[in-house]
Amino acid sequence: MHRRIIVPSALAASLLLAIPASAADYVPGAPGIGDSYYPASGNGGYDVSHYDLRLKYQPATDLLEGTATILARTTQNLSRFNLDLGLKASEVRVDGRLAKFTATGDHELEIVPAVPLPKNKQVTVVVRYAGKPSEFKVDGWSAWHRTPDGGVAAQEPDSAAWWFPSNDHPRDKATFDVSVSVPDGTQAISNGVLQSQSSRLGWTRFNWRSNKPQATYLATLAVGKFDITTDTTANGLPVLNAYSKDLGDNAGAARASIERTAEVAEWLEGVFGPYPFNALGGYVPNVTSGYALETQTRPFYSPRQFANGANVSVVVHELAHQWYGDSVSVRDWKDIWVNEGFARYSQWLWSEKEGEGTAQELADYVYATRTAEDPFWTVRPGDPGPDDQFHIAVYDRGALALQALRNEIGDEDFFAILKGWPQRFAHGNARVADFVRYAEEVSGRPLAALFDTWLYQPAKPAAGPSPATAQ
Numbered sequence: 045m046h047r048r049i050i051v052p053s054a055l056a057a058s059l060l061l062a063i064p065a066s067a068a069d070y071v072p073g074a075p076g077i078g079d080s081y082y083p084a085s086g087n088g089g090y091d092v093s094h095y096d097l098r099l100k101y102q103p104a105t106d107l108l109e110g111t112a113t114i115l116a117r118t119t120q121n122l123s124r125f126n127l128d129l130g131l132k133a134s135e136v137r138v139d140g141r142l143a144k145f146t147a148t149g150d151h152e153l154e155i156v157p158a159v160p161l162p163k164n165k166q167v168t169v170v171v172r173y174a175g176k177p178s179e180f181k182v183d184g185w186s187a188w189h190r191t192p193d194g195g196v197a198a199q200e201p202d203s204a205a206w207w208f209p210s211n212d213h214p215r216d217k218a219t220f221d222v223s224v225s226v227p228d229g230t231q232a233i234s235n236g237v238l239q240s241q242s243s244r245l246g247w248t249r250f251n252w253r254s255n256k257p258q259a260t261y262l263a264t265l266a267v268g269k270f271d272i273t274t275d276t277t278a279n280g281l282p283v284l285n286a287y288s289k290d291l292g293d294n295a296g297a298a299r300a301s302i303e304r305t306a307e308v309a310e311w312l313e314g315v316f317g318p319y320p321f322n323a324l325g326g327y328v329p330n331v332t333s334g335y336a337l338e339t340q341t342r343p344f345y346s347p348r349q350f351a352n353g354a355n356v357s358v359v360v361h362e363l364a365h366q367w368y369g370d371s372v373s374v375r376d377w378k379d380i381w382v383n384e385g386f387a388r389y390s391q392w393l394w395s396e397k398e399g400e401g402t403a404q405e406l407a408d409y410v411y412a413t414r415t416a417e418d419p420f421w422t423v424r425p426g427d428p429g430p431d432d433q434f435h436i437a438v439y440d441r442g443a444l445a446l447q448a449l450r451n452e453i454g455d456e457d458f459f460a461i462l463k464g465w466p467q468r469f470a471h472g473n474a475r476v477a478d479f480v481r482y483a484e485e486v487s488g489r490p491l492a493a494l495f496d497t498w499l500y501q502p503a504k505p506a507a508g509p510s511p512a513t514a515q
């Protein structure tokens with residue numbers, strides 16, 4: 045016999061409110077955030093506010109294992125969502141409940157929470173994972189540098205998937221606590237302030253905190269044997285530099301450059317305004333690759349940057365990125381000029397101050413030495429394409445664009461813009477078009493044609509970036 049349960053209509057209405065109208069309202073989060081160059085980078089449907097990473101790394105075997113606790117807020121009703129991770133997850137919990145998960149594609153972790161997630165919910169995702177970062181490759185390519193005494197995660201545009209699960213795109217920044225346990229006698233270096241370090245049972249744990257929004261590719265981890273120097277700036281910021289014990293003949297030049305970090309940052313504050321973060325420093329691991337990277341608060345420098353003696357210019361470049369790239373980040377990877385054009389131009393300003401050639405002289409030199417046939421001019425710094433994202437033209441032609449701007453609007457407005465922009469978009473994201481609009485606003489002049497010539501035309505401009513001749 046069936047009994048019908050009669051539900052009073054007011055109660056029925058409230059039940060309808062509490063229960064999702066239908067499962068169809070809950071849809072999967074996109075497997076990419078919508079980047080024009082890297083469609084798989086980042087994910088849709090949520091926004092991360094904080095990463096807490098508790099890790100252990102064994103240099104002898106390259107085994108990294110641990111737990112990531114991710115605080116996020118949903119931006120849509122979610123039936124499932126993705127994280128970007130190249131290592132292997134063994135357990136995932138969403139708000140305490142075990143979740144189903146599958147590794148798909150290149151480095152996607154697809155997570156189905158036990159209960160669908162409504163829009164605007166604060167969620168806590170816990171991922172247990174492990175793996176050998178050097179074994180994870182994308183198209184034969186790796187962001188992980190294995191060294192004789194450890195390993196380093198530092199690359200652009202991606203490096204996070206080699207060491208932690210994330211929403212891997214500069215558009216979703218978050219604060220970071222990174223705690224890493226390594227065998228006694230070995231160090232683990234990361235971003236921000238070293239809150240504490242302690243040893244027990246043969247392992248030393250290093251606790252790092254980066255307390256301002258940080259893009260995932262700017263989070264770094266370096267494990268190895270380092271000599272560490274510490275100091276405090278005149279403004280009270282902690283400085284911590286780390287030099288691999290294995291730098292050979294480059295050790296002196298590395299120190300003679302990076303120990304000048306506080307001096308360079310102070311000079312940059314005069315140009316760009318207040319330093320945006322809670323710590324300063326740099327580190328030089330014993331890697332074989334040659335580049336440097338503006339990892340937040342603590343840039344990564346290859347030893348090869350110091351093969352010819354001190355190289356303060358690269359320190360200027362990576363520290364300039366703390367304002368232009370790290371605090372104000374690209375909205376989309378095609379906006380790379382808002383990072384590299386300015387970091388290069390800051391090197392020209394440093395040269396000008398040091399009496400080694402003014403920015404105008406350096407711009408004229410680039411313009412004169414790059415012939416019209418040089419493929420340099422076919423790269424469009426305003427949208428170079430993924431294959432040419434770090435082409436020398438993005439840097440040098442990008443800086444030429446700024447010299448052209450300086451001559452067009454004069455020093456007063458130009459330097460007001462250099463200082464105003466990091467304030468306007470502090471700890472956020474911006475596009476090339478945002479810069480053009482901002483420069484027009486400050487200078488009160490139409491600048492579209494100038495930027496089109498210097499950033500978007502695939503040809504050498506007919507005239508160099510020289511001061512306008514007086515009428």
Ligand code: ARG
Pocket residue numbers: 199200335336337338361362384434
């Ligand atoms: N943003 C870095 C710099 O200019 C570029 C790193 C490019 N990566 C590379 N493998 N070249 O300092």
Ligand code: ZN
Pocket residue numbers: 361365383384387
């Ligand atoms: Zn750069």
